[in-house]
Amino acid sequence: MTSAAHTPLEGRADTLVIESRVDAGRAVLAPRGELVRGCADVLAGKLAELPADVGLVELDMTGVDFMDTAGLQFLETLGDFAQLHGVPVTTVNWDGQPRRILELADLDTTDPLHATRAAVSHPSSSSAVALERAEQLRLLEEEVEQLRQAIASRPVIDQARGILMATQGCTSDEAWTILRQTSQLSNTKLRTVAAAVTASTGSDGAPPPAEVRAALKTAIARRGH
Known part of the structure; x- marks a missing residue:
């Protein structure tokens, strides 16, 4: 099964496209474009199309070239799906600016759904990381805005x-x-x-x-x- 989801975001068509394939119960989703406002809805729609017998979902993020704070909602939607359906979910191949956003949010770039970088190295520090999240998100939003200005x-x-x-x-x-x-x-x-x-x-x-x-x-x- 191969398909694509499209949505117009902020006046731009096809800001995010998600292609998918399912083989022997393993679904591979390949987002292409930008994780911006509305991306979580696109993902939710794509996840809802997956067969009921899917036992593993993997997202290949190679094609994602830009991400703002809405990308964190994208990850939350993915995590909610995993918890609701009891299906293991992984994301791979974060690179470039999206990887930088994960780092600013103190998320582990190899497993952003399940652990922060600090919690991976120091499990006892997870509560401290939670207390710092508001400041990290502020810095993230500042960097995204600077990047938008640079592009403009x-x-x-x-x-x-x-x-x-x-x-x-x-x-x-x-x-x-x-x-x-x-x-x-x-x-x-x-x-x-x-x-x-x-x-x-x-x-x-x-x-x-x-x-x-x-x-x-x-x-x-x-x-x-």
């Missing part, structure tokens, strides 16, 4: 790099260094610097703020030194 900033930064490459005759790496140094010297966010550089090239574009102009001039002068 990428187009304007790439455009600014292209402008510098064209106007300064520099390489892509050199353009990146100029932007980064300008950000540091002017104490201005990198995205703001990139937006100012991009806007200034328009026919009616305003020049960058004075502090950014001065820092940009310095950064360009440093190139090659």
Whole structure:
């Protein structure tokens, strides 16, 4: 049996797709996409489609490339299914940003359904881990938000790099260094610097703020030194 579940999340179609196959009572689910708002419902629907005689469920997380705090609800749904049906459930192949989220939540990346990392190393510390969970989730949410901002900033930064490459005759790496140094010297966010550089090239574009102009001039002068 092979099938896929689709759901539109936040205006984007097919943010999460779950493919499945069942062989001799072993079900392998392969999520692909993002574990964001609504992902737990997608998983619940897929689990409900499994045959009643399934004796083992394994999730291969290789295809998951992004996860926010909703991913913890995804894991809770999986754990609830295991407890309700008495079926062993495992998740494997956590990598990249989703693995980082598990680490921030202090979950064991090889077995996030059953143990925290601290509890694995120090079973007596599990109560302390529970007390720290609220702070860990706050840090997790901050990191996810920073990643979202970085993703949103990428187009304007790439455009600014292209402008510098064209106007300064520099390489892509050199353009990146100029932007980064300008950000540091002017104490201005990198995205703001990139937006100012991009806007200034328009026919009616305003020049960058004075502090950014001065820092940009310095950064360009440093190139090659």
